[in-house]
Amino acid sequence: MGRAPCCDKANVKKGLWSPQEDAKLKSYIEQHGIGGSWISLPQKIGLRRCGKSCRLRWLNYLRPNLKHGEYSEEEDEIICRLYLAIGSRWSSIATQLPGRTDNDIKNYWNTRLKKKLLGKQQKHHRQARRDTAPRQEVTIQENGILPIDQLHLAWLTRMVKLQEAPARGMAEESSGTSTPEESMNWDEMIPFMHPDWAHGEQEIFTMQ
DNA sequence: AAAAGATGCAACCGCAAGGGA
DNA sequence: ATCCCTTGCGGTTGCATCTTT
Missing domain, CATH: 1.10.10.60 (Homeodomain-like)
Structure with a gap:
C-alpha cells in the first residue's frame, strides 16, 4: 500500500x-x-x-509584489549571510527578502551565488579576474559585520579545510546524504559572519 | 553553421508537520 | 490517542536557452 x-x-x-x-x-x-x-x-x-x-x-x-530578475548586491549579501548562518532553510531566508520566493532564492543560490562564492567562473572570466582581483585582506567594518569579500574568504577557507579532511564535518548533517562541501559546521562559521549571531539565530531572525 | 555541453529556472516529487475529526 | 487530509518545505529533475568548440 x-x-x-x-x-x-x-x-x-x-x-x-x-x-x-x-x-x-x-x-x-x-x-x-x-x-x-x-x-x-x-x-x-x-x-x-x-x-x-x-x-x-x-x-x-x-502572487502580487513578486520581484523578478536580477538580485542586488545587498540581496546577495543577505542570502550568503543567512545561508552560512542557518543553512538551506530557504523559506526562512525568503522572509528576509520581500518579493523573493524560497524557490527563487534556492535556484539563485544553487545556480549562481554558490558558484560566485566558490569562484567557479566561466573559463574566459578566469584570467581577467586573476589579472584584476585585489588581494584579500581581512578588515571588519565599523558595525562589526564582515563585508561580502570576507564572507567569500571564510567560505573558501572552510572549503579548503573540508577538502583536506573530508571526513571531518561529515557527521554533522542529519541527512547523511550531503557532500563534504555541503556539510558545514554552522557554529564554526557563525563567528566569521556577525558577532551577534554567535548568540543564537533566534535572537536575530524571527522564524515562523 | 551545427553539434555538444553548460546553464538557469520552472515545476515536480516525496516527506514531515500541523490541525481537525 | 490516532488517523487522515492538507499544506509547506527542500531536494531534484526536465527542458529551453545560451555558450563553446
Whole structure:
C-alpha cells in the first residue's frame, strides 16, 4: 500500500503553465481567494492541474509584489549571510527578502551565488579576474559585520579545510546524504559572519 | 553553421508537520 | 490517542536557452 496520491495523476496536466491557465488561476484567486483548499481549487476553476501545482504557481510566479530578475548586491549579501548562518532553510531566508520566493532564492543560490562564492567562473572570466582581483585582506567594518569579500574568504577557507579532511564535518548533517562541501559546521562559521549571531539565530531572525 | 555541453529556472516529487475529526 | 487530509518545505529533475568548440 503506497501513499494515496493527492490528485488523479492520469487526468492532470504537467509541465509549463500556459498564459490562459495563469490568467484563470490569477483572476480566481484575486476575486475569491483560495476558497477552501488548494486541492479543490483546480476543479472549481476548471484547471486540469494538481492543487499543489496551483499553489506553487501562485506562490512563485503569480502572487502580487513578486520581484523578478536580477538580485542586488545587498540581496546577495543577505542570502550568503543567512545561508552560512542557518543553512538551506530557504523559506526562512525568503522572509528576509520581500518579493523573493524560497524557490527563487534556492535556484539563485544553487545556480549562481554558490558558484560566485566558490569562484567557479566561466573559463574566459578566469584570467581577467586573476589579472584584476585585489588581494584579500581581512578588515571588519565599523558595525562589526564582515563585508561580502570576507564572507567569500571564510567560505573558501572552510572549503579548503573540508577538502583536506573530508571526513571531518561529515557527521554533522542529519541527512547523511550531503557532500563534504555541503556539510558545514554552522557554529564554526557563525563567528566569521556577525558577532551577534554567535548568540543564537533566534535572537536575530524571527522564524515562523 | 551545427553539434555538444553548460546553464538557469520552472515545476515536480516525496516527506514531515500541523490541525481537525 | 490516532488517523487522515492538507499544506509547506527542500531536494531534484526536465527542458529551453545560451555558450563553446
